[in-house]
Amino acid sequence: MISGSLMSKRLLKRAAGLKEMSYTSAESNHSESPFTDNGSDCRNRWEGSDLKKGPWSSAEDNILIDYVKKHGEGNWNAVQKHTGLFRCGKSCRLRWANHLRPNLKKGAFSLEEEQLIVELHAKMGNRWARMAAHLPGRTDNEIKNYWNTRIKRRQRAGLPLYPPETCVEVLEWSQEYTNGRIFGGDRRHQGYLQLGSCESNVFFDSLNIVTDMPPACKILGYGASSPRYEHLMSPIMPSSKRLRGSESLYPGCSSTTKDELPSIEHFHNTAPHKISKVCSFSGPRGVDHLPYGNQHSPVMIPDGHTLTDGLVPTSSPSFGAVKLELPSFQYSEATFDQRKKPAPPPHSDILDAYIQSSPPTGREESDCFSNRDTGLLDMLLLEAKIRNNSTDNSLYKTCASTTPSDAGEVSVSQIKSEEFDDSFKSLVHSEISMSTQHVADGVPPRQREKERKPVLDVTRPDVWLASSWLDHGLGIVKETGSVSDALAVLLGDDMGDDYMQMSVGASSGVGSCAWTNMPPVCQMAELP
DNA sequence: AACTACTTCAACCGCACGTAC
DNA sequence: CGTACGTGCGGTTGAAGTAGT
Known part of the structure; x- marks a missing residue:
């Protein structure tokens, strides 16, 4: 919300029809003729370009x-x-x-409109035009500007972009999807799913994660380690241009994105860390890397800087940073030990690569992952799709647990190339090996995997939520009805003590965090 | 008052889709 | 089928406005 004085001034200006003043003052001559040149505001004059x-x-x-x-x-x-x-x-x-x-509405957004925007954005992501369709009299540009302003403010304030109830709603929706109640045939031909009054196409065409690689610096700067959840926190990051199937090799690398992301070469040259280091979901990744609670060690990014490097005090991680620590590849203990120094590349890289390189089970899957990103829902859908399409979650699990030694070393650039297929095969092979070994020694793969995992700190929301979201089968969190609680934990992690207390307090059941335990900042659903 | 930093938002740009030819 | 054109969308830009010093 625009601050009082500023807003009132703007409103006054608008109400008085003075908005054009800024222009007319500069181009007052234009009032006589639209073709009058006044130089200053006609940067690209029609004289030259017609x-x-x-x-x-x-x-x-x-x-x-x-x-x-x-x-x-x-x-x-x-x-x-x-x-x-x-x-x-x-x-x-x-x-x-x-x-x-x-019928254009001018002036500040009403409270209802703001709430609707938040809700829509949670479901749609940066689909301004579609959002505008739900806001009569408002334009996509207006909504976009509002949102960008809003997230900047909230990021500065270290507040979540989405109120808890919005997240819960989305999660519940996701669960519906996971349960198969919101899933139909070819999404491309069935149109947008209507959920209430909201187009929820986001669920179905939003899983192209890479496309949303944030202008990494932005997202990382705000502490988000997983661009997939950028919309939870900092959708300022361009959600890339609409992916329209033409982006092949590295769909996420839209021009804009490329410009802001560290280049592949950069990863190569400055951080010879291999993708396999990250080719494990980072939810329960090395504790040292987690910016939570009292373990505010910043999440590392490949070039050796931290997510919070110079941007957010590591002692006070932004809310969003915590909140966004959603399902990501995790390290096995061995992996982690080997990689305490190296910094994992943005998790999205891995996830993206995984998603896009995973042998689709069918065209539908391919489609599922081929479209543009959206919001909080993306990961939920990803999870759901993976679960649905992998009878025993083996592939998924593989990616979640495979160590570098399992998968071999795969560079980021490789991930971004077709060579990732090979990496993926390696992962699959490792999974097969694990299963095979199960036959040999009787140790179920899942158990073996457990043994390889670090003991998870369930007080950490990233671990907790990632576990919950990613796969209950990982054996970390068994309860299945606690997504909302997980979110509560996540949202509630407002840097530090409040969160820690809450988490510990909920130790009787990781999924039993009450909303009332939320730190004040979390209970404050919306920042005005 | 002058300067700087920051915010807002209208407009632009490039891309992609749909359609007509 | 390929091309051109019209259109829509989302990201970015930069001028103007505002706040702080």
Whole structure:
């Protein structure tokens, strides 16, 4: 929410119709003619490009309004022909859609609208246009700007982006999905699932994790170790351009993303850590790497910096950092011991690679993982899909437990290449080996896996939640109805003592954290 | 008052999809 | 089938506004 004075000023400005002042003041000459050049605001003049850019003058607005009145919306490229307006069709459309069309709401978002945005974002991710469809009179741009502003504020405040109830709702929804009650045939042809009034397509076309590789620096800077959960905390990170199946090799590496992520070479050169180090979900990864509770050792990123390096005091991890520590690859104890120094690459790398490289069980799976990212739901769906598609979770488990020695060393760059297939095969082979050994020595693979695992600290929300979400079969958390509690723990981890107390207090059952035990910051569902 | 840092938001850009030809 | 065009979407940019010093 916009702070009082600022908002009131803005509202006043808008109410008085002065919003154009900033433009008209600079281009007051435009009021006479839309084609009057005033230099400063017409950065790319139509003289050079035939088309004017920059702020619209009121005269131009009037021309466009007249045009739409006469010809209706659409055919925007014809505007220039019919009106002589030196604006491209896209610009006309944008101006109309965002500012000129009737029934547009101006002014600050109402509380209801804000709540709806949060809810929608939790389900849809950065799908502004779809969100706008649920907010009459609001534009995608407006929502997007609001959200970006909001998350920045909340990140600064160290608060979660989503109120607990939203997360719980989403989780419950996910459970429905997991249970197969929200799943149909070919999603591509069944349209968006309607859940209440919300399009929940997010569930079905959002599992392309890599695409959401945050401008890593941003997400990491805020302490999120798993971009998959960026939307839980810092969806500021571009959710990449819409993935439309054309991104092949490394779908997540959209241009924008690439620019902000450490380059593959960077990983190679500065951190010869291998992906296999991370090719294990990091939920219960080495304690040393966890930024929780009193173990605020920062999560490492491949280049040797920490997630919080220079950005967030490690002694006070952001809420989001904790909250976002969702299912990720974990280290086996052996793995961890070997890797206390090396920093695991962003978990998303691994997960992405895993997802995208996993031999699909069918086209549906392929589709499932081929679309763009969304929000909190992604991981839930991922889990569900993996569970659904792997009869005994073996592959999943493999990825969750395989040590480097099992899988061999796979570099990040390899992960980002087709060579990951080989790595994946290695993982599978290791799993097969484990199963085979089970036949030989009678030790069930799961038990063996347990033996290889570090003792999990169930007071740590990352461990707890990751375990719960990823696979109860991992043997860490047996209760299945505690997702909400897990989330509560997660959300409740507001840096430090509160969280620790709460977690310990719930030791009788890791899944028994009451909302009332939430630290105040967590109970504060929404920051105004 | 001047300066700086930060925030907001309108507009732009590039990409992808759908459709007509 | 391939291409061009129109359109929509999401991320980014940068000017203007605001707050703090």
